[in-house]
Amino acid sequence: MSPYDPFFTSGPGILASRARDGRLSRPNAPGGDTSSVDGTADLPASAARRVTALSLRAVTRRYGERTALAELTLSVPAGQTLAVLGPNGAGKTTLLRLLATLLAPHGGELVVLGHPLPAEAWAVRGKLGLLGHEPMLYRELTARENLRLHAKLHGVRAERIAELLALVALERRADEPLRTLSRGLVQRVAICRTLLHDPELLLLDEPRANLDPAACEIVEPLIGRASGKTRVIVSHDPAGALLEADLVLGLVRGRAKIIAPSTGLDPSELAELYR
Amino acid sequence: MPALPLHSAGPYVAGAYVVFFAIILIYVAIMATKLVRSERTLAELTELARQRHASQDDDPQ
């Protein structure tokens, strides 16, 4: 059933229920889960419950008559890293957007951080960070202004912005419009945006693209294995992916060709995907 | 002269009804072309199915 059931219980219900309370009255309004957002440790209760961070069962997503992602079954324990490989148009970005609650699955069950999607999508959104090809930042605004907007969207206190800008060594250029910064610097600001609300799950779409080696050094502790967060990395370099990932998913035309721990795999098998 | 004893306003009334039925008939004509296209696709597919069936009869695995 659609996630917006409460609005459609009765015809006039649509308008009445929206008008009554300004904030979206979801069936299970937030408040149950009280893990704080300011980077302090998660409450033990909710963390223990979420041993497996991601669990997908026969998740399907269609684009009209074409299937973008077909019957994907997979589960990633918390703290581990999943590498997603495959040719262009294989459904990698679709998978990432599904996990990021930007797309609703057309079939199968998708549970992210213990919350079934799309029913409890609002609960997950505060706990995941997506770093896509698009920086998702306004080019005309400065880094600080963009991050202040995203801080307000996530209900995060402002001091966190300065903290993160320091971590990615961008304090000096934080007050210039993004359009004057190079792609690499914008990518660093995007990384700050992704980590602003200290997400438990990182969804990274070729994170090291446009980053020079020095920048890679700087961001490694933030989005690398050292960060200790559950990560899903989409990348095109099989060798690099093997080093970083615990689990590898090979996608071809929306179907999972390879699902295996990274230890038993060698790059030649992965190269097979791109044939 | 017109067959029916139409009044002075006759042409307008006739015009209105003619326009109405013309539109309905144009609609039916468009649907007819769609029907022909469907029929052609169906013929194509039955032909394809028959070939598929025929090829299976020749070399049943």
Added chain:
Amino acid sequence: MTAPRTSSVVAALLRAQLRLELRTFESVPAMWLFAVTAFVLFHFGLDRDQLSGDLASGVLWVTLLLAALLAINRLYLADAEQGGFDGFLLSPADRTALLAAKVMTLLCYLVAVEIVAVPVFGVLLLQPPLGQALPGLLAVLALGDLGIAVIGALVGALAIRTQARDLLGPLVSLPLLVPVLLCVARATAPLFDPLHAGTLPLRWLVTVALYDALFGLLAFALFDFLLED
């Protein structure tokens, strides 16, 4: 993770939108120039030096409506092209906060335009002195702008992620705005009466207020479906 309060989200979005506009100046100046040019066009088109009564209110409101279309077309442009939608959808904030922010942004644009356009109209084309009509005019302007802003924000969101966005925006919003135009034009006509400042016809004000409220509720109910995929 408690979702942030909607009011602070709306305020943040509005501040970002207005800062974007102040930094790029892409909508409001264009609307100023368009409004003044339109008055000149009407002067040559109607070949009249002075306008009054319902002709004057018609010219004013048609100009404001068409100027608003410029803003409606550009309202979601930055979000669509620079991934603003995804950035917003990733946050647990309430979806309709974006609609509320966009409605207020459009209202700010319209007020900014009217601050310039109405006096210029008074000087260029309006025969009766503007001063006498001003108090009533402000009320009608407020209600008219609200209608334009609500429908503009909803239709803008509908049109922005389509191939023919610059065409669909105006094509869909204009018929929806005709009742607003009808009400505000009829309400403003007596204000511009050359002989004596007519009283404000409350019937039209109430109608446009109800129209705004109805489509406001509808926009809030439907907006979610335009964003989620």
Added chain:
Amino acid sequence: MYGKGLRSLSLITAGAVTLTLAAVFFWAPNATYGFLEKILYLHVPLAIITLCGFVAAGLMAVAHLHTRDERWDMRSYVAIHISLIFGIAVLLSGSIWARGAWGHWWVWQEPTLVSFLLIMLLYATYQPLRFAIEDPERQARYASVFAITAGVFVPVCFGIVRLSPAYVHPRTLDNISGNLPGRMQVVFYLSMVSMTLLWVTLWKFEMTAKHVAAQLRQLRRALGEDHDDAPARRSAAPSLSRIASPN
């Protein structure tokens, strides 16, 4: 299947329409406008049915957004498509009526004509809107949002346009359909019934045609004729990609 009751429905409709024509031309007396009134028996019921069609399409769109079942989107699309065609007939017959009754092809004082033109202008953007969106699922959702907004707009627009005072003939069409002497009232309702039947028949007819086309497409794919990601031909019409069990 959609085509189940189609044959009997068409027969009933044909009967009703011929009965109405006979009644209009041979049984109904002439009131204030004389013979010209015969147009009203066509124009006014058609207008009312078209508006009901648009509102019905809006309700179907609500059902589509609620159940996420694309068949509702198909029904809403076909309902708007049929109502648009009827709408064109209403506008033409309305302007012919204006020409006969008041001497010129378009009369701005007649609120029903004016608001009808406005509604048709709005719904004319429905097809371009659908065609401008490529992803079928989003196309269906955006079309439903449009259909609901426009569905609410129809009665509201009628109400507001009627508020502005009509000078030439204050709401002729209204009192024609309102308080008619006996026999004219009967013929009027007969015409209403036959127009409704015609609308439903054409709606069912087009639903069947679209359903058949969708099944053919699915059959073609089942036979592996075109591989999975053949670029689907872009069209405004919804394509039932997943044919569920017949309703």
